[in-house]
Structures are given as C-alpha cells and as structure tokens.
Amino acid sequence: MSYDPRQRELGVFLRAHREQIKPEEVGLPTSPRRRTPGLRREEVATLAGLGLAWYTWLEQGKVTASRQVLEAIARALRLDDDARRHALTLSGLYTSPDGDRHEQAVAHLRPVLERWTTSPALLLDRHFDVTAWNEAYAALWGDPGRLPDSRRNLLWLMAADPRVRAVLQEWESLARDVFAQFRAQAGLHPEDPRARAVLAALEQDVPHLRHWWRCQTVREFPSRTVTFDSTAGQITLVVSPLRPADDPEALILLQTPATETDHARLAVLVSRGPGERREPLDAPAGQHEPRLRPGQVPVADQPVVLAEPDEDGTQHPRDRGLRDPLVQPG
Template structure:
C-alpha cells in the first residue's frame, strides 16, 4: 500500500481540514443514531475512526498532522466524512497525492487573451492562481471599474470586491461571490503551502476588512459555482442580469477566466391578424 510523504505544512493543512469537516457533521449525517447531548459539536474522532476502519490514535495523529497516509486510507476517511468531490480532491492534494509544483503566476498563454477579446459583448477577466487580474477585454473595461485605472499591485479580484466601493456599486450582491471566490482560492492555496502570493493576499484581506475575519479564518473550500448576477450600469444605475462563470484553464498554468454573459430577453412572437371569416382553410387554394 503506497504512502506519499507529504510536507509538514501539507499534513497540518490536511489535519485542520479534516477536523473542520468533522465538526460540521452530526451523527445522523453519517447514519449513526443521535445520542445524548454532546459537549463538543460535530462527530467524535472515535466515530470517524470506526467508520474509516482505523484506530482512534492513528486518526487523532492524522488530524494533528503527525502521520502520513495512504491513498486508500484517505479515501476511506473521505467516505466516512461524506466529503463531496471538490473536498475529496482537496484532501488528496493535501495528503500529497497531487503535484504541488509551482508555476510562474504572471505568464499565460496569449491565446487566452485572444479568447477574451473575441467576446465583444461578454465582460471577461483572466485571473492568476491567487485571483490577480492578468488581462481583461474591452467589454469588462466598459463595465467598470477599468482595471487599467487601478494600480497594478491592487489588481486582484477578491481584494477589489471587498474594499473597492466602485466595484461594489457595479456588483451590489458582491458578498456571496466574494465568499465563494475565497473558498475557490483556499482550494488552491492549501495545495501550495510555500506560495507567498496566497499568504500576502490573505494578509491584505485581513488588513482591508478586519470585520470579515470570520471569512478569512474559515477553512471551507469548494469550486466556484456558476450563477446569475445583477450588474448595475455605472452610467444610470439600471440593473441587467448576467450569467457569471469561472472557467478553469488546463494546468500547469492554473489560471482562470471569469466571464459575464448578458442575458438576452426572450423574444415574443409578433401578433398576427386573425384570419378573415370567409378565408379558405389553410392549404386549400382559393378558387
């Protein structure tokens, strides 16, 4: 049974992630009977250990980041904790079963920029692994605020969402988007424990919005889900619906494209005059 040697930082990240997930579950979530009142929230370690087929001591060490694990055992723990697909992939990466090799963050395929420019009516951003804005198309610049008017060191989508009032006016319902983007970010950050870019961004987020510290301390992860958002015109304030989608590019670039697709109003058929009472049935030639 092969065991991958994860770094101490990855092991600690895996342990914290499993513990946070365990604390969110109740016995009923995993098919166990609800017993008397519990002193601590969530499942007990011994319950997860029994469901996973490992000893309580070993599972405790796993949460403490003291042991490496095999893919087979980590899969069993994932099943016991009812991890969804995104969380399961994240746990495997933290366990050392996915490459964490770093790639340059600023370089990107020029064809991606050409793709953005090919969407004249759909505002789009090209984002780096830490959600830095690498490129944008004219449609996004027209939507506002134009990234060209923002200092390069502040061109980060998540940072702009939480601290830039102009961005918040354009996207009034920005909070759930920012939360989901941060979960998306954590999915990648935990796989790159030595990457200073992620750490610097989290420090900047804490500094910019200390009132949202519960967000920055949260360990939940997940893939960004497509949704419909209301975009307010910066000219007259009227709102228009857009579909928001985050497209992930193939690794090793680890970039993403955020695209806003305008919703077209459904076309209603033009009314037609009712047929004359003395008109022949359809398909019957007139005499």
C-alpha cells in the same frame, strides 16, 4: 500498503504506457519469442533504477511513490509533459505551473477574451491576481490596470472595492464563493508568499471582514447568475468559470448577458468605454464611500458583533449585516 483508488488508476496508467513502448526504442534487444506487448515490468524497473517487486506493487496500486521515483519512471516510459503531469496528479504530487507557463497562457488567451466584445471576462492566476481582461470587463467593472499590482486581485476587488458593493446585488454571496474557491487552491500551497501578501493587503484595507478569509469553508466556484446596477439599467449576467488547459490552476471568469435586453444594455456601456466608474479605482481604502441602494446601511455604520473566538481565545469583529451560516470557526 495503500489501496487508494487513485493509486490503482496510476498503476493502470503506467501499465498502459509500458505496453506501448517497443524494446528497441529504449535500446533493449528484441526476440521473436517475446510475448509481452511493449516492455516487461523488470525492464522498466531496471531502467528506472527500482526493484522489480516494488515496481510490480506500484502497478498494482499497493504502494505510493515519491516524486523522485515517479520522475525516474516517467523518463523510463518516455512520458510527455501531459502524461507526466497526469501521473504526478494521480499521486498527489503535482505542483502548479511556474510563472512562465501562466505568462504563455496570458499571451494565448488575451485575444480570446477580446473576442467576447459584450461579455465581460477576466483571466486569473492561481493567486486570483487579474492577469488579463477585455474591454467589456473594463466598461462594466472599471479598468483593473489602474490598480497597483499588489491590489490587482479578485479577492481585493470583491472585498475592498466600494463600487462592487454598490452595484452588485449579490455582492456578499458571490464574494464568499470567490473566497471559498481561493481557499481551496491556496491550501495546496500554504507557504506561497503571494497568497500571504494578498491576505495581508486585505487585513490592512478591510480588517472588519477578516472572518471571511479566516473561515475554513472551501468550495469550487459554481456557475451562477448575478445582477449589476448600471447607468444603462439593471444587467443580469451568467458567470461561468472556465479552466484553460494552458494553465490548469488559472481561471477565466466569463460573464454572459442573460437576455437580449441585458446584451443591449451592456453594449451601451462598452460603447462608452471604461468611464462608467465615478470614483478612482485605485483610491485608498476608506477614502470614498460606495453608492448605496435604498435601505442599505453604510458598512461603517453597521453594528458590529464578535465572532466565535479562535482556538487561542481571540475574538474578531463581524458585521451584523454580513452574517452567514458558512462562517464557522476552524
């Protein structure tokens, strides 16, 4: 029998909902002698087609349930969508919202993003595909709408877009955090075809960085400060990840100017529109080189060393200038 704390929490959750339902709401007779608030355990078990002993163990947190069983209990207890999702989450059975739900989130959140007139913001789905952005984001980073759908993804932008490397001082550490967050989410859906397609695009466009997505480090994306080199001067931004309730696996990345000076410089860029980018955003990988800061070595000229071999003995190139203690095999 299982004594997982989440299973105990599930039992408490089911009992609370059981006690809130009146017998007549589910077609059961009432009696003045009834002393149990709501439904009895045996009544829920009968409505869900389960044995009394097994359902009792479930409320006590001693057993785990299949998705089919939890769905039957959710119907018996008349759980709404939020309560049903919570029960499945506690059991580790919750699956991500479908595409329709994310499309609804995009429709609801796009006006919110546009209200942040001097704070770049973008909305990501669970694959880190960019599904909405505001004018401030386009002014600072370039318009994602100019990218083909297959490359309109934050992982691709962080790893393969030369402008990001050229203007973001914390490019590598921020990119590593993005990949670690993606890996934490993608690991829940190992057979997802879109996640595989994103990694295939990276393998094609920036194969020298493959150790980034082969690394098994996972991490929730933290709030952090980054510095952007723009034609209006350096701009410091506070990057904050926000989870929309409309789609819990989606992510809003809000980039707030850190000071009044940063706000003023970003306002200048926004007034110019998305023309800040000098080279086309959708140029094929390797067709143009990023603008380099003083002392920065072009990626193509960086020495290459071999990373630790995989379990099958295969070794992969690693840029000497991109070494990081977090990159470990396995």
